[in-house]
Amino acid sequence: MRLALTALIASLAASCSQADTASPWRLDADQSSLAFVSIKSGDIAETHRFSGFTGSVMPDGRAELVIDLATVETGIDIRNERMREHLFETGRFTDARVTTTLDLAALADLGTGERRAITLPATLDLHGVAVTIEAEVMVTGIDDQAVLVESRAPVLIHAADHDLADGLLTLQDLAGLPSITPVVPVTFSLIFTRS
Numbered sequence: 001m002r003l004a005l006t007a008l009i010a011s012l013a014a015s016c017s018q019a020d021t022a023s024p025w026r027l028d029a030d031q032s033s034l035a036f037v038s039i040k041s042g043d044i045a046e047t048h049r050f051s052g053f054t055g056s057v058m059p060d061g062r063a064e065l066v067i068d069l070a071t072v073e074t075g076i077d078i079r080n081e082r083m084r085e086h087l088f089e090t091g092r093f094t095d096a097r098v099t100t101t102l103d104l105a106a107l108a109d110l111g112t113g114e115r116r117a118i119t120l121p122a123t124l125d126l127h128g129v130a131v132t133i134e135a136e137v138m139v140t141g142i143d144d145q146a147v148l149v150e151s152r153a154p155v156l157i158h159a160a161d162h163d164l165a166d167g168l169l170t171l172q173d174l175a176g177l178p179s180i181t182p183v184v185p186v187t188f189s190l191i192f193t194r195s
Contacts, residue, residue: 022059023059023194024056024057024058024059025056025057025192025193025194026054026055026056026192026193027053027054027055027056027065027190027191027192028146028191028192028193029051029052029053029054031191032053032188032189032190032191033049033188033189033190034049034050034053034067034186034188034190035047035048035049035186035187035188036048036049036157036184036185036186036187037154037184037185037186038180038181038184039180039181040172040175040177040179040180040181041177041178041179042178042179046074046075048072048073048074048075049072049073050067050068050069050071050072050073051071051073052067052068052070052071053065053066053067053068053071054066055190055192057192061101062099062101063099063100063101063122064097064098064099065097065098065099066095066096066097066098067095067096067097068094068095069084069088069090069093069094069095069096070084070088070090070094072084072088079175082171082174082175083171086167086170086171086174087164087167087168087170087171088127088164088167089127089167092128093126093127093128096124096125096126096127097124097125097126098122098123098124098125099122099123099125100120100121100122100123110139110141110147111141112141112142112143112144113140113141114140114141115138115139115140116138116139117136117137117138117139117152118136118137118139119134119135119136120134120135120137121133121134122134122135124162126162126164127162127163127164128162128163129161129162129163131161131162135155136152136153137149137150137151137152138150138151138152142191144194145193145194146191146192146193146194147191147192148189148190148191149188149189149190149191149192150188150189150190151186151187151188151189154185154186154187155185155186155187156183156184156185156186157183157184157185157186158182158183159182159183159184160182165182168180168182
């Protein structure tokens with residue numbers, strides 16, 4: 001999740017390259033997706049997602065992405081509840097927040113249909129722990145009003161980096177599993193539009 005969230009912010013940067021930098025850009029959550037894969041009992045992989053997230057890039061380059069952790073969707077209601085309560089602890093930590101400052105001028109020449117790989121440093125605040133990270137993304141110009149941003153490869157998130165290891169062990173015990181892998185691959189496909 002860590003690098004994927006950073007990559008989301010990178011996508012915001014790219015969106016600003018296609019238009020007047022006096023206009024903010026916003027994430028179109030209805031056309032976007034953020035998914036992660038958990039692996040249990042050694043080799044059973046399952047895909048999950050978040051349905052609630054917002055993002056923006058301001059004209060001065062300040063960018064933010066906020067993911068509503070309560071919107072985790074695993075396909076099983078009781079597992080959703082357990083992840084919210086025991087892993088993310090959404091009663092205390094309602095969201096994950098990624099912030100960065102972008103060099104918009106460096107992205108100003110991205111054209112319609114053009115694809116560009118970019119790397120972006122950012123800060124991820126997840127479960128009360130802020131970590132400096134960077135991510136690589138692929139940005140495609142759709143037109144002068146929208147861009148598509150996708151992960152170039154799955155990004156790996158380590159539970160221990162954000163004090164999530166104990167919560168993961170609790171989930172494992174509740175489900176009666178021999179193991180849950182503490183490293184999670186994350187993928188995303190995001191659309192940003194000009195305000």
